[in-house]
Amino acid sequence: PWSGLDQPVADPRLDAFRHAILAPNPHNRQPWLIRLEGQDSAVLTCDLAKRLPQTDPFDRQITIGFGTFIELASIAASRDWTSAAVTPNCSAIAW
Numbered sequence: 001p002w003s004g005l006d007q008p009v010a011d012p013r014l015d016a017f018r019h020a021i022l023a024p025n026p027h028n029r030q031p032w033l034i035r036l037e038g039q040d041s042a043v044l045t046c047d048l049a050k051r052l053p054q055t056d057p058f059d060r061q062i063t064i065g066f067g068t069f070i071e072l073a074s075i076a077a078s079r080d081w082t083s084a085a086v087t088p089n090c091s092a093i094a095w
Contacts, residue, residue: 012082013042019076025065026052032069043089044070 009015017034025031031050035043046062056062070086077084 011036012077012080013040015080016073016077016082016084017042020069020073023065023068023072025068026056026061031062032066 005019009018013036021030021032029050029052031047033045033047035045037043044066046066051059051062074084074086
C-alpha cells in the first residue's frame with residue numbers, strides 16, 4: 001500500500017482510503033470493509049470475523065481503530081481540497 005501514494009487516482013474516495021488502510025488498529029487486523037456507493041459516498045463496516053472477543057470484549061479497541069481510519073481518510077481527502085463528511089449509522093447494530 002505504500003507504493004504509488006504520490007500518484008494521482010481518479011476517484012478521490014479511493015485516494016483517501018488507500019491512505020487510511022495504513023491506520024493503526026488492534027493487532028494489525030485491518031477489520032474495515034469499504035463499499036463505494038454512487039459517485040460520492042462510501043459505507044464503512046466492520047469485518048466481524050476480525051473482532052477480538054477475548055482481548056477486546058466490548059469492541060473498544062476496534063472502535064478506536066475505526067476512528068483512526070476515518071481520521072486518516074479525512075486528512076488524505078483534505079490535502080486535495082476535498083472534504084469528507086462522516087455520518088454515523090448505528091441502525092445496523094444488533095443487541
